[in-house]
Amino acid sequence: MSQPTPRIHPLIYEAQDQLRRGRITRREFMRYATLLGASVATASALAACAQPTAPAQEGAAPAEGGGAAAPAQEAAPASVQRGGTLRKAMQLQRIDHPARMSWVEAANVVRQVAEYLTLTGPDNITRPYLLERWEASDDVQTWTLYLRKGITFNNGQELTADDVIFTIGQWLDPDVGSSMLGLISYWGGMENVEKVDDYTIRLHLQSPNIAVPEHLFHYPAVILPRTFEGDFIKQPVGTGAFTLAEYAEGERAVLKARPDYWQTGVDGQPLPYLDEIIYVSIDKDAAVAAIQAGQIDSIYQPRPSDYLALKDVPGISVYSVGTAQTFVLRVRVDLEPWDDNRVRTALKKCQDREKILQLSYFGEGLVGIDAHVSPVHPEYCEQPIPAYDPEGARALLEEYAAEKGIELPLRVTLATKNDEAEPEIAQALKELAEPAGFDITLDITEPSGYWDRWTEVDLGITAWTHRPLGIMVLPLAYIADEEGKPVPWNETRWVDEEFTQKLREAERTLDLEARREIMCDIEAIMQERGPIGISYWKNVWNITRSEFQNVVAHPTSYDLLYEIWKEA
């Protein structure tokens, strides 16, 4: 039987046309095409047709972070070596039902054993993984998922559509309590999930959405066997390259290579190359010393100080990647003085973005505009970076103070958590805002103390994580629900009718170019009267000892270890 030729989505041809005319970059095209179901190979081919010239500006992706995860391995097979242990420092929390996971750390252990239907690479392109491919209907409301054949779980059972349907059932079961439940509410429940045959599943979405493949790589979304009973530590069954040998919360996790994994390495043998992975739960400061002495090989989510300590150490490699992770300086617009846009604008003007980036992150990031859309997002609309303007800010504040009959400086309290870069940003901002007439008192607490009240403080710095699409975070934090109440994560209470309208439009717009047009307006509104300041988008590092090859930095710090090998 020959394989049916995959159908190519009409929008892909449109995108190809845009690429040909130079309206989108190759990177954007790849992303878009793969989103709509073209395999990476097909997309590359289409891109190649469209692009006789050399690739256009590829963004700031460093060499190590770029396409290294693409399946097309070009390394000479002879150079790959097998065996060895990777030891990584990472906090180890409780794991029970993978669908219930709420920490990336837990997911990093689980993802070595169990796998996802799709995979969003470090380049923000989502590819089929356990899926062979997917197809979206023209209205993007019906999605057909084609499973790869011949994949077995580590208990010998074959992966079929039944396992996938079982797993989706777990996500949608309120008794399980998965965060997938809210994320894929637009699927409209189990009755819209159809088993076509043993290897094909069709989703009939309640409302169209282009982010289905992205959502299938949300970290709780590992595919479980249909026999799964609810505790992954007791029943660590998955299709992954490793098996779980030991798990002790707060201590360590030991994973061993599985001999019959479905993917093969460049030497023709099944992956993985490594024999063993050990995660140890140790303090980060201790980990920085340990990696230098070779007691461990890698550190989960290094902090800026760790980056600085390790970047020039011989024998240690630093891989970095730009992300949509950021520290949001946000105000409560329902409280004085932040209800006045002049005060908000004054505070935004106090951001010396380059200096804040340098002081708190050693320049390792991309300076931002005061809108929650990152330059790494495909629909980002480029805007000039606002300059540090204490005089302008002071003028605004004086106007405000005169109107209110108060004296400058304006006393405010800035709350944040004592974590990777927040205290440094807060201290830098305090100094930068002083000439403008702000007197900022710092209220820096332990992370859990801040998370207890992050939506309640009137002025604060909140860390927001990476999402691959620009339209994914805005509806979480800057709109109101049907009753007009700010959504639960709307920490600023800022609700703007024009903004909401534009955002809804953007969410419906499949055409990338058109979506970016709308995004320009959205960004302008947020900059003009929005509740947040974003000084920069941080880089994420993967710091690993140099004998390990094929290491990449992933924007969400996901560990993809099955293709890593160790030079003896």
Next chain:
Amino acid sequence: MAVAQPTVDPARRRPSRLQRLWAGLALVFQSRVGTIGLAMVLFWVVVALISLVWTPYPPNASLFEQNLPPNGTNWLGTDHLGRDLLSRLMTGTQVILLKTRLPNGLVLPIGVAIWGVLGSLVLGTVLGLNAGYRGGWWDQTIMQVLDALIAFPRIVLYLVVIAALGQGDWVVILAITVTGAPGVARLVRSLALDIKTRDFIRAAETRGESPWYIMFVEILPNARGPLIVDAMLRVGYAIFAIGTLGFLGIGLPPPDPDWGSMVNDARRFIYANPLAVVWPSLAIASLVVGLNLFADGLREETTRYQK
């Protein structure tokens, strides 16, 4: 028999306060160790006072490159935010010795370490005097409670108190007070047990003085020598404790520098700038050594004097 003898009441016939202070200091100067100790302590007091009016640069301003080694401009180098370390080290003395920041923006004179020790002195003295002088049921109860307090390893108590009440100058003072009071109380109790057998106490009792009067007017002044020595050592412990808390990241809140959190900040950047850890560490160690030597000298001389 029971007629009160006209005993010499030492509280009455004393030279003036200043003279007494001078006499005390003269005592210290007789001991070389004590003199060195006093000099080290005074050095930091002077530094703290100077820092109130002058530091080379504003201590919280990021004016320079980050993590610089010592150089002509920044004598001790700069920290990870490009702030002058000498200015921060000088200002860091204030929180320990000269000022305490209260939650509503008020500032009290006298530093956190000293308030903490004063707190434990007051609490410990009240408990110790009552236990020692009244004895019996009072003694049993108070000592039992103190035993329970002493049983807590200090650090555990700090962790629990701070986990419960959050960060802040007054929480640190409270923690120092609670951990210090049992030690003071034990000392005061043993002194009171000794002093209460003296004749002038019996005289006061016969005069019909109230127990509180006897405890605070008759007994306490006679116990002050060892108490002062003990307090000196306690200020040392308190500075140590503030340092440890700062190091664990649960001490005094930023941005104003204190030595413990300076060590904590600098430790994360130790590979880029190891000396930044050295300065605050040296400051803590030298002040603690100074206080110890001063206390040693004081003790040596007072005991010799008594013999």
Next chain:
Amino acid sequence: MARFILRSLLSTAVTMFLVSLALFLLVEVGSGDITVKILGVFSTPEQRASYRAQLGLDQPWYLRYLDWLVGNDWRAERLVGHPLVTVRNPQSGELEWWAQVAGEQLRWDMEEGQIYELVRQEDGSAMRRPAPETIWREGPEGEAVFWGVDEQNRAAMWIQGKPGVAFILTKAGMRQETDAPHRYIPLRKGLLRGDPGMSLMTGRPVMATLPTRIRNTFVLAGLAFMVVMPLALLFGIVAGVNEGRPLDRTISITSLALTATPEFVTGVFLILILGIWLRVLPPTTVFLSDSDIWNLKLLVLPVLTLTAVELGYVVRMTRASMVEVMNSPYIRTAILKGMPFRRVVFRHAVRNALMAPITVIMLHVNWLVGGIVVVEVVFGFPGLGSYIYDAAIFGDFNAVEAAAMLMVTIAVGTRLVGDVIYTLLNPRIRYS
């Protein structure tokens, strides 16, 4: 002698009682409304109240204190009317509470107002059957109530014809459930019976983590003790015998400087110099398996750090005591009588001089514990100290309480031993 020991034991018991009470209240008061911490700031007051009841937090503090200390199964047994037992589920490996009724192990559940009995099977699963009507008893307000054990290991009270409403916590949010009980007693055996409860940090019983941590800390502290004591006593005696000479000054000043240098400074610099720059020793204690605790090379730097801090203190104590003894009349007489100096020192002076340091050392275990917390944090050592630190930062109250009680017990226990040893060595104070 026996009376003295008995009295010490009694006093220690009272102390421990007070400590446990103080600790419990401090943590309870301090951690505030933990339902906000668990349920988040978006939870409604009804949800919090329901959840608080499910955790048993709606009971008065003294009952909760008792539950925490000695458990509540005996209290619940009286309400349920059957013995309550813990059985390990062979599938999940977890301990479950069941009621022992006429040779069967039962739990109960309400569905649509009807109570069902769940009969435990050999394989850990349960068989479901409707419960007889005879289970209902008359409650305090005339209604028919039933106390049983529910599926979440709680004793629970259902009311006939009046199913309760409860909010169940899931990761996806709170879910409202009817057919719920009206009162709960979350069953536990209590600290004294070896059950400190669940850890919020790991989601597993505190006892699953604690024993290894205790062992590790004992090994570390024991090693440090074995290094510190001989060295400290030796230096202390040498300094004491040579009072005022340069040797004494050197030892005294060095030990003072060591005491005055915080352990975190010593630790950080030992890591930097010996671990990173010179590469002679592993800088941190990374345990790749549980048996790595016996890899002594890993322990050298932490032990050195503890030694540096502890050494100075004990040296100073021993020296002071030695000086005092050497100046005492009987030693002077012995020397004047022409006894060899060496013999005077070793036969007479040392024995008497060591008495004071031994008690001080025992009292000093407290101090050592403080040092251990910092040292464990600096070196990433998986012991009791780093455990209590992590737990305190996380707000894991069960873990903090258990670990703190353990540390207090160690401190109080060693003090008791110190007292007894001191009394044995020194008959004079035996009856004072």
